[in-house]
Amino acid sequence: MTWLTAPLLAGALLAPQDDPPPTGFPGLPVGHAPRVEIPWNRLYDLEELYAHLDRLVEAYPDLLERRVLGRSIENREVRLYVLHDRRTGEDRGKPAMWIDGNVHGNEVQAGESVAYVAWYLLENHGHNPRVDALLDRCTFYLVPSVNPDGRARWFAEAHTASSSRTGLRPVDDDRDGVADEDPTNDLDGDGHITQMRKHVPGEGTHRLHPDDPRRMERVPVDERGLRGDWILLGREGVDDDGDGRLNEDGLGGYDMNRAWPSDWQPTHVQRGAGDYPLFWPETRAVASFLYEHPNIAAVQSFHNAGGMILRGPGAEVFGEYPAEDLRVYDSLGEDGERMLPFYRYMILWRDLYSVFGGFATWTYEGLGIISFTNELWSRSRRYPEPERAPDDPHWFDDHLLSSAGFVDWAPYDHPLYGPIEIGGWKKDVGRVPPSFLLEEELHRNAMFCLEHAQAMPEVSLVPEGPTLTELGDETWALDVVLRNARRIPTRTARAAEQSIGMPDVLVLRGRKVRVLASGVHTDRFRPEALKLTGDEPRRVLLERGVPGLGEVRVRFLVQGEGEFTLQYRSQKAENILHKGLLE
C-alpha cells in the first residue's frame, strides 16, 4: 500500500479530489473532514450511541463489523464492534485489544470513550500511516456498553449520578421476600433524584451556609446539644412498601464488576458479586468471548470517576504481580499519566479500595493480559490551576454552567415527613465532564488505548534471517532469532507461571531435514549453552514466549539437505512462516 501514498498526496495539492472540503477538525490532517460527523461534546443514550457506531459500520464496511455478544436481562443487545483491516487477515489471527465501558450503567461517558476509539481510527485510516499500520496489524474488540439496561435507564429515568449502576435482574435487597419494591421516587417530577431536607427549627443537625442557602453545613455538636434548623432525609422517595424504611429496595441491586472469575468472592464477602461468578447474562457473554479469543493481548475498561489508571491486584490477599509484568504495567501507566492530566496510575486495592471479582483483575490474573481500568473525569480538571480553585462547590456550576447543574430547593408535601424541601445536584454533575471538556477527555483516553495497542507483541525473525553454520557430515547448526519489537511479551509472566493458554512454539520442518536436537540459547557468547528441548526437538516450546522489546535465540542441530520451513506460532502475535535452504 505504501506506493499509493505519494501520488494521492500530490493529487491533493494539484487537482480537485473526492474528499469533502477542508474543515480543519483536530486529529485529522487539514483538508479532510470525517465521513461520519459525531458531536463529541455530548452524551448519547444507548440507542443513539449504537446508532453512531452503526453509521461508522455503514461508512467503513471493510474495517468495522457489528456483532452481538449476548442479551441483557431486559433483552437489550450487548454489542461488539470489531475493528481491523480485513484485507490483512482474520481478526482472530492478529493480536487484539479489548476495550469496553459502562459495565456500571451510570458511568456513561465510558461508552462514548469506546466509540471515540473506533471513530478516531476509522476517520484517520488512509491518512495516517501509524493508524494504517495499527489496523493492519491489530484487531480492536469494542464493547461500548457491557450494561445496556443500566445505561438506557440512566438516560430515560430519574436518577442520581451514582444510581443505575446495577443491572436489572430483581434482587430482594431488604430481604422481605419481595424484590425491587421500594426504589427512590421522583417526587417533584423534574426527572432527577435529588435530596430531601426538612426545616425543624432548633432541633436539626444542619444549618444553611451563611453565604449560600443552597449549601448545607453540619452543625458542630457541643454540650448544648443539637442547634441546627434542618435535617437531611436522604434521597428523594417514599416508603413504597410500608416497612418503615425509604428507598431500601431499588431496581436491581448488584455490581457486574464484582462478578468476574478470578479471586471471586460471594456476596457476603464482596457486595454485589452475585450468586456465582458470571452470574448475569451480560457478564457471561463477555467472558465467553474473552475465553474464546486468546488473541486478545491488551485490555482497557472504562469507568468513572476520579482520574485513575488502575491496575490490579484488586485484593491484598493476592500479593503482587510478577516483576516482568510490572515493568510493562509501569511503562504504560507512566505514559498514561503524561497523556491524561490529573490522572494517577494506581494499584486498585492499595490506592483505591479492595475489589474481588473485578474485570481488569480477571483479565490479567485469569487470562494473563496486561489490563487497565480508567476512572474517567477528574474534578481537578474544573480548575487546572489548583491554587486558584475556590472553596465554593457551586462556583464552577454557577460561573461556567450558568447554574444548570443544580435543582434549587423547593417545597414539597411528603406523605411521611410533611412539609419538606427537595433539591440538589443533577445526575450529570460530578461523574461526567461538562460538555466543553468531554471531547478532550475522550480523545486523551482514546490515545492512551492506542499507546497500549501499539505495545502489543510484534514478533519477527531478525532481518538477516536464520543463520546456518556447517558442522560437517551434512549436519548444521541453524540459529533463529525471534525479536519482539513491542513492549508487551507474547506470554506475560502471569500466563507462563499459571499455564494460561498455549505456549509459543517454533517448529522446523523439511522433507529431507532431520532435527537431531534443539534448544534455546542461554548465553550469546557460548553457542553450546542451550536449554535443550525434550523428546521432540523439531518443536521448540516457549512457555515464556518472546519478551517485550527483547528476543529469543533458538538453535536447531539438523542433518540433511534442501528446503526447510520455520513456523512460529503464538496466540498473541502474528504467526511467522519462513522458508530456507540448507546449503
Place this chain on the structure above:
Amino acid sequence: MRVLQLALAALLAAPPLQAQQGVDPVPVLPHRDLQLALARATQSNIVSRLLVGESRGGRQIEALRIAGGTLEAGRPAILLVAGLEGPEAWTSGLALALTRELVQGYDADPAVRRMLDTTTVYVIPRANPDACEARFERVQQEVRASGPGTDEDRDARRGEDGPQDIDGDGVIAWMRVPMAGGGWVADAVDPRVLVPAEGTTVGRWRLVPEGLDADGDGAVAEDAPLDVEVNRNFPAGFEEHTPRAGRFATQEPATRALCDFVLTHRDLQLVLVYGEHDTVADPRDPVPDDAPDVKRVPPTGPRASDAAYLADLAQRYVEHTGDEAGTRGDDSGTFARWCSEHRGLWTLAIDPWTVPLGDAPEGEAPQPSEEARALAWLEASGVDAHLGWQPFDHPLLGPVEVGGFRPYALAEPPAEARTALVPGQLAFLTSLNADLARLALAEVTSSDLGGGLLEVRATLTNTGRLPLLGVWARRTRATRPVRIELALPEGAQLLGGSRVQLVEELAGSREHELRWIVRGSGTPTVLVDSDHAGRVRATCEEVPR
C-alpha cells in the same frame, strides 16, 4: 498367559460387578435405565420429576420431588444429591432405593408419612451423568473429568495423549514398569498390590496409567482429552489454573445447573451429598463464631456453634448406619462445600461405603497394606477386583506389565453390600425430619388496655432442633429471615411496634415474643412468612370488651 487373558475376556463379557440373581435392590444403572427408573418413580402421586439442567454431553439432569400433603410455599426441604463423581455412579442406585423406600413408607410407616406430609425431599440421583456414564462404556475406565481438555503437558497441543486400552482387554488400568528406584514395591503379603517404597526400601517399579505416548514426547498418557471435573468446578474453594477445576467456577453446565437448582429452591434447609468426600467422619475443624476475616476473606471451616449441630447429626448418622469411615479429602470446589460455605445450608458430605479391610495376620508375620486387606475383603466377597499383571511389550517403555485394581473395584460396593446400606441410610434420612427448623405461632392474644387501645401478643416458636438460621447462614445472608407482619383490619391503627419485622435468630425449641399496640376494632392477623421454615398465620381471638 494367553489362557489367562482369554479367561479374563470371558469374565469381561459379563457385567464387571455381577449382580445376584433376581432384581438388584440397588442397581448400578446407565443413564438410559436411570431415566426409566425416574419415570417409574413418578407413578407414585407423591413423586414429581423436575428438570435440573443438561450436562455438557447433552444428558438430562433430573430431580425427583417427594412430597405428600399440601405443597405449601415455605415448607422445609432436604436435598439428596448422588452421582456427582464418575467412580460414584453407583450412589445413584442408593438414592433411588431411598426414594422407593420413602414412597412405600408413605403408606406403610407413620414416621415416613409424617415426614413427607411436612417436609419436601428432593433427590438428584445423578448430578454428573457424563462422568458416570463412563462406568458403562465398553472399555472400562474410572473417569472423573467430563469437561474440556487443557494443555496439561504444555506442548501447545490439547488433550492429545490420554490413557488407552493398549492390550485390548477392555480395561484401561495401570502399567508397572520395572525400574530401580521407581517408587513402588510389592506388598509384603499380596504381591499383586503395589505400595509406595518407604524409608530405605528401593522401589522396583514405576506406576503409570495404561497408555501409549501418542504425541511422541517421551511421556505416557500425560495429556488426557478431558480435564474438568464437575465436582471441582463449584465456586467455594475453587482452584483457578488447575486443569481439573476448569477455567472458571460454574463453567461446566452440570455445575451451573446444580447451583441454579439450589438458588431457585429456597425451601432447602439441609443438603446430603453422597460421594467421595466425607465430612461426617472427617469434618473440617471449626472456627470460633466470631472468627475475624483475614484481609477481608473469612476463614474456612464451620463456625463453632454450627459445628456442634453438625456433630450431633454426624453422631446420629453413625448410630443409624454404623458407617464411621470416610475422609473429607481435598474438597476444594465441591458442591457440598459450596452449599455450606456460600449458601449457609446445613450440609453433610457422606461417603456411604468404604471397602472393609480383611483381617491382618497376628504376631510377627509381615503386615499387609490397607490396599491388600481391601483386596482380600473384596475377593472374599466374590468380587473380581484385581486384574493381575500381564506382560506387555510397550513401544516406548519396553517390557512392562499391565494390570492393577479393576476400575471401580475400590469405589463400588458389591450388590449385597449396596443393599445392606439402605435401611441405615433411610433411618438417618427419616430422622432428620425432627431436626428441621419449623415455625409455629402460638395463640395470638389481645388485651384491652383501656381508652380503645389493645395490646396484641403472639409467640413465634421454632419447633425443630436446628436454629432457624445458623451463625454462618446469617453471615451469608443467602436464606432470607422470617418476615412477620401485623395485618390490621380496616380502620385500625398501629400505635406501637413494627408493622413489618424480620427475625433471623431463633434457636431450636425457642420462642420469640411479639407485641403491638393497636387502636380500633376488628381482629388483627399475624402473618409469618419464611422461605425455608414454613409460613403460618393466626388471627387474633375475639377481643375482650
